[in-house]
Amino acid sequence: MKLAVFDFDSTLMDGETIDFLAKPLGLEEKVASITEKAMAGELDFFESLIERVSLLKGLPYSKAVEICKDLPLMPGAYELVAELKKRDYKVVCFSGGFRIGTSPAKEKLCLDADFSNVLHEREGILTGLVGGDMMFGYSKGDMIQRLQNILGITRENTLVCGDGANDLSMFAHADTRIAFCARDVLKKEANIIIDEKDLTKILEKI
Secondary structure, X not given: OEEEEEEOEOOXXXXXXXXXXXXXXXXXXXXXXXXXXXXXXXXOHHHHHHHHHHOOOOOEHHHHHHHHHOOOEOOOHHHHHHHHHHOOEEEEEEEEEEHHHHHHHHHHHOOOEEEEEEEEEEOXXXXXXXXXXXXXXXXXXXXXXXXXXXXXXXXXXXXXEEOOHHHHHHHOOOOEEEEEOOOHHHHOOOOEXXXXXXXXXXXXXX
């Protein structure tokens, strides 16, 4: 058995979930600017997440769910996951984003698990608060070690793929490290770099 862990936003999914959520509030550009700085490693991930989610306060939860159920998957996502499963990989998604986005994608792609955060809502309205497993810069590294221990999978049999600074912590625990259309801060730690928006390119490299 082997383990493949993928980031969600701008990796398995073509875009940033929180940018899609900010659009109906007219805050897409403001949120996207903060996201970009966080992914480049210029901002603390936790602080940037708290700041961005606070801007979603007042959005109807039903609207957020509707937006997230049909987020655009990255070209090649279906083919990649299916082939990795044929090669005996457990395929998992880690996201600093939100479960209302990762769970529909998990079902569509037949992933083995998704780990992400939860947007707090009260009386059907987002409060601007968030909680979950993936809120810190170190969260992905912490979770991948837990999965490796539970499944008995070594770093030699672990593949990770992401695009931003909050993926660095999981890169420390895998021998196959893929930077996919990534920021320079992550490319420096990768041993496979793909700059084309086509996830099937990964299959040519592993």
